[in-house]
Amino acid sequence: MATRVYECLKAIGDKIIANKDFLTDLDREIGDADHGVNMARGFQAVIEKVPEDEADIGAALKKTGMTLLSTVGGASGPLYGTAYMEVAKIFAGKDTVNAEDFKLALEAAIAGIQKRGKAEKGEKTMLDALMPAHDAFSEQLASGADLVTALDAACVAANEGVEFTKTIAATKGRASYLGERSIGHQDPGATSATMTLEVIRDFLKG
Amino acid sequence: MVGLVLVSHSAKIAEGLKDLTSEIAPKHNGIIEAGGMEDGSIGTDAIRISEAIRLANDGDGVVVLADLGSGLMSSETAIELLDDAGINVVLADAPLVEGTIAAAVSAMCGSDIEAVVKAAEDCRGVSKIQG
């Protein structure tokens, strides 16, 4: 029987595959029109390669990261691949998710993406969704909210982050070749990162 | 002999560069290409790069030469994946074609890894058309 972690990864993959053209069109405006193609190819492989009965969340996420590294192709491959592998360390040997671990997971994902891509907040990347999401999430936890409530706030913040990417010029990645002309368009990676968080939230809501 | 790994988004670029390098440095047999994706599409694959690094290593270390943006990110990821493998591996900050040729010649002459990296990186500022 498929485990919860597999079902969640499958749900993320389904969402990304369903939005392949949308993500690719966003990348057409400011990049090289392949973000959706890259991510869909990666998650198709994740759905096929992660064992459905893997109960260890860390092991499933490590396999996800390794698979993304070898199948995505673009910058988002090493970026998301590293993020999933760093998050895998938080969940090594675990088969449930609690709020505290989720906060550490967001931190690990951000640190992994920064280690790989050396971007800061405000450079029009996936970090502009994930960093505000992390901040909103921790704020909620600090005031006593539960996992799903905190995740709701994180998703709101991530969506605001995507909106914010429309107002700034890219200074990292391919979109930086466009400079000021990238203003007015939302970042594809910030969009896929937000979709991922929303799927996880919906999944944990059950 | 210091090994070389040639990373490109395009399998054809990596293969072609390997062919070219073999003409110039025929006695070097630790040059391994890691171009494109397993399914033939354009892109870079950190896992393939890390396997290429293992293959290229005969104990003297490996220099990785990469093309554009995410080729560098995938190469760095590949090097990290090998953290526990005890291979001395360096990503050169050099233009792919010129850097590879210079590195291959240097490696074939028996240089150590620092010298091979330097040979590749010395190509950065070289003007092609002397005026």
Ligand SMILES: Nc1ncnc2c1ncn2[C@@H]1O[C@H](COP(=O)(O)OP(=O)(O)O)[C@@H](O)[C@H]1O
């Ligand atoms: N250095 C970086 N740090 C963080 N995210 C980045 C960086 N470079 C690119 N990105 C993210 O990757 C996305 C593009 O991914 P993708 O199109 O799949 O790769 P590529 O840019 O190689 O074509 C961007 O929208 C951005 O969010």
Ligand SMILES: [Mg+2]
């Ligand atoms: Mg792209």
